[in-house]
Amino acid sequence: RNYSPRRLVYIKAIILGDSGVGKTSLMHQYVRGTFSTQYKATIGADFMKKDVDLGDGRAADVACWDTAGQERFQSLGVAFYRGADCCMLCFDVTNARSFENLESWRDEFLIQVGPRDPESFPFVVVGNKIDMEGKRVVSQKRAMEWCAAKGNIPYFETSAKKDINVEEAFKTVVRNAMDQE
Numbered sequence: 001r002n003y004s005p006r007r008l009v010y011i012k013a014i015i016l017g018d019s020g021v022g023k024t025s026l027m028h029q030y031v032r033g034t035f036s037t038q039y040k041a042t043i044g045a046d047f048m049k050k051d052v053d054l055g056d057g058r059a060a061d062v063a064c065w066d067t068a069g070q071e072r073f074q075s076l077g078v079a080f081y082r083g084a085d086c087c088m089l090c091f092d093v094t095n096a097r098s099f100e101n102l103e104s105w106r107d108e109f110l111i112q113v114g115p116r117d118p119e120s121f122p123f124v125v126v127g128n129k130i131d132m133e134g135k136r137v138v139s140q141k142r143a144m145e146w147c148a149a150k151g152n153i154p155y156f157e158t159s160a161k162k163d164i165n166v167e168e169a170f171k172t173v174v175r176n177a178m179d180q181e
């Protein structure tokens with residue numbers, strides 16, 4: 001057997017978006033493969049870790065940082081943002097306001113982290129709750145246009161509940177973060 005050492009890197013991923021869009025659900029689905037309808041806003045760790053194998057010889061120890069209900073204050077603090085390697089911007093496809101607020105989440109992130117080149121920073125945008133058929137108010141086209149205008153941010157439509165596209169979205173942002181190294 002070939003025990004060639006794999007290169008392990010540490011990635012800090014930040015999950016942002018309005019309260020209720022499904023950030024905690026996406027993280028639990030990705031890290032633990034579970035979905036619950038009740039994640040208490042104030043309970044739980046600030047981050048969850050996952051050993052990610054990208055399948056191309058690269059692996060990453062990913063720490064996903066989730067907000068614990070402070071979204072409404074928009075004061076997540078410097079420790080939350082410090083050293084962020086990538087960022088997942090989340091909205092709920094059944095909530096137009098959560099989509100319109102992506103702009104301020106992105107702006108706030110860029111102010112706090114101050115990456116050299118904001119246009120090429122590894123963001124990913126996630127439109128969650130696509131399982132809620134008939135309730136959608138934000139079209140895929142509208143979301144993709146916003147992403148294109150912000151430096152071609154990859155866009156994924158997900159369901160944390162039905163486990164649709166969750167792994168793909170996380171893997172893409174982690175891979176793009178590793179490509180920046």
Ligand code: GDP
Pocket residue numbers: 017018019020021022023024025026036037038039128129130131132158159160161162
């Ligand atoms: P957060 O405030 O952004 O962390 O959102 P939560 O993860 O706490 O989710 C808010 C609510 O939306 C909860 O009742 C979840 O069960 C529900 N939810 C999250 N993701 C989905 C999804 O993909 N589909 C549906 N139908 N509900 C979801």
Ligand code: MG
Pocket residue numbers: 023024025039041066067068069
């Ligand atoms: Mg939450």
